[in-house]
Amino acid sequence: MKQFFKYVFATVVGIIISSILMVILLIGIITVSISSIGSSSETTVSPNSVLQVTLDHAITEKTVPSPFEDLNIPGASSVKSLGLNDIISRIKAAETDDNIKGIYLNVSAVNVGFASLHAIRESLKEFKESGKFIVAYSDVMTQKAYYVASIANEVYISPVGSVDFRGLSSSVMFMKDALDKLGVEMQVVKVGTYKSAVEPFILNEMSAANRTQVESYLNSLYDGFVRDIASARSIDEQRVRQAADEYLIQFPEDAVKERFVDSLLYRDELLAKLKQKVGVDQKKDLPSISLLDYKKSADSGSTSGGSRVAVLYAFGDIIDGNAQDIDQIGGESLSRELRKLREDDKVKAIVLRVNSPGGSALASDLIWREVTLAKKVKPVVVSMGDYAASGGYYISAAADSIFADAGTLTGSIGVFGLIPNLQNLFNNKLGIHFDAVKTGQFADMGIDRPMNAQERTIVQGGVNRIYQQFMQRVADGRGLSIAQVDSIGQGRVWTGAQAIELGLVDRIASLDDAVKSAAKMAKLDKYKVSEYPRAKDPFESVFSSSKEKVKMWFMEDELGEHVHYVKELRKLMRNTGIQARIPYTVEIN
Structure with missing residues (x-):
């Protein structure tokens, strides 16, 4: 018994000591986090410096500071990253920074959509037009990376490197056979010939209608992709297409021959060339600073006066209630932000930055x-990012300008409803059976049995009603008839370039253009730009890390770039009920 109590006592003491150590560690983390946040003043830049731009990190619409980014904590995201807003702002600031002589663009891969990709490229183009140089170099370049790099004054790759240039493709993961093996039937109710968000559950390949729309918007994207590269590199557009169609760039020498790159260099040769450009002795280190550490930001209009143009970021899936994560748009939380901005007399105009594939129809409304x-109170302008589709378009339709x-x-x-029938899974795979007593014929409607004809009619009626409402919202906002909206609706996805011709969008323009337009509509000569939602307090950021978020940290650490397949599968399985959502997250390679 004495020995037993000794072990118990030792265990209790061990738990107490461990708890104290964990508290000390947590206090240390918070202290370092707050001190790093508090020291975010502008970084000192040496004269004759080169700004190093790499885009191999996660890029969201808006920078989300991580309290762990400067700490090496297992499972926590310790990689620095910038949002699109700060990438563009910092490149713009470098234009007028006398200490920055040029940009060293070192890009191998960029994981963003084409709208964000184009916005980054345009900011680099403006930098180049200011008279400063851009030199692009990498061992290997994906197609998106090369698209960005092509704007540089000079483009180089390693003598053993490569430029991947084979044209664009769009792929979708289908799960019908997998669900069949599990005994899961996805019951689909939808409106829209092209509303193909449900296809991964019920087919093993694209429907004819879906293939038609994907070919249409992919070719629209490709036209701009080819045109921009051809213009920047002074190559005939047809030759650029031929290079992709015939896979003419298989080896480094091919890239030089086709004039996609200027020469083949090793990194030491590239650094020597950069030193020569900024006038630094070859024996000295190249003065440089990473875009991630370049804290200087550009003014977005005058900062004098009390008038503000609010830029409200709405990116991610649209969900009911409050957003639980940064890549979600909560129906209640975003509505609350809009209400605050409407009632704030200092805010004279609102720019709603939308980057969303849609989601809950209720939250969208x-x-x-x-x-x-x-x-009704002040100008509202929508600026669209990579996606502003389905629910993302729903929340945009009422704006003064898009x-x-x-x-x-x-x-x-378009709209769809997705109700899983798990009867076969429960009964035949797991040996689980349900029995019920009910007071009404529809009381037991659920996921443990298939819908009957009458129940399907009821759900279809709800989907039809929301589609009619969706079309009415668009018709009212865009000055179109219901028939016109239906003809370009039916769940069909368009590019921004196509949407202009259809009347769904007013202008092809940047977020900065949207801000200037909103200020002009509000008759503002002097104003400052404020971004919303406001950043969370560092304490709240640390302690609000949910169990779900922690699991994703570890999953990202293990799976790397492949984690998005897991995220998509989890997202798809949650999309039950009536949804206004783009067919799927489009992966374009």
Whole structure:
């Protein structure tokens, strides 16, 4: 017994000591986090410096500071990253920074959509037009990386490197056979010939209608992709297409021959060339600073006066209630932000930056309502990112003006309902059976049995009603008839370039253009730009890390770039109920 108590006592003491150590560690993390946040003043830049731009990190619409980014904590995201807003702002600031002589663009891969890709490229183009140089170099370049690099004054790759240039493709993961093996039937109720979000559950390949729309918007994206590369590199457009069609660039020498790159260099030769450009002795180190550490930001209009143009970021899936993560748009939380901005007398205009494939139809309508109310009080302009489709377009439709990038994927005006039937899984795979007593014929409607004809009619009626409402919202906002909206709706996805011709978008323009337009509509000569939602307090950021988020940290650490397949599968399995969502997250390679 004495020995037993000794072990118990030792265990208790061990737990107490461990707890104290964990508290000390947590306090240390918070202290370092807050001190690093508090020291975010502008970084000192040496004279004759080169700004190093790499884009191999996660790029969201808006920078989300991580309290762990400067700490090496297992499972926590310790990689620095910038949002699109800060990437563009910092490149713009470097234009007028006398200490920055040029940009060293070291890009191997860029994991963003075409609208974001184009926005980054345009900011680099403006930098080059300011008279400063851009030199692009990498061992290997994906097609998206090369698209960005092609704007540089000089493009180089390693003598043993490569430029991947084979044309664009779009792929979708289908799960019908897998669900069949599990005994899961996805019961689909939808409106829209092209509303193909449900296809991964019920087919093993694209439907004819879906293939038609994918070919249409992919070719629209490719036209701009080829045109921009041809113009920057002074190559005939047809030759650029031929290089992809015939896979003419298989070896480094081929890239030089086809004039996609200027020469083949090793990294030491590239550094020597950069030193020569900025006038630094070859024996000294090249003065440089990474874009990630370059804290200087550009003014977005005058900072004098109390008037503000609010840029409200809405990116991610649209969900009911409050957003639980940065890549979600909560129906209630975004509505609340819009309400605050509407009631804030210092905010004279609102720019809603939308980058969303859609989601909950209910949440989309709640947000639409707040956009409508805000528009009655002050100008509201929508700026579209990579996606502003389905629910993403729903929340945009009421704005005074809609701006998009040529590569934005938008439209997808359609609705679907997805109700899983798990009877076969329960009964035949797991040996689980249900029995019920009910007071009404529809009381036991659920996922443990298939819908009957009457139940399907009821659900279809709800989907039809929401589609009619969706079309009415678009018709009212865009000055179109219901028939016109239906003809370009039916769930069909369009690029921004196509949407202009259809009347769904007003202008192909940047976020900065949208801000200037909103200020002009509000008759503002002097104003400052404020971004919303406001950044969370560092304490809240640390302690609000949910169990779900922690699991994803570890999963990302293990799976790397392949983690998005897991995220997509989890997302798809949650999309039950009535949804206004783009067919799927489009992977274009």
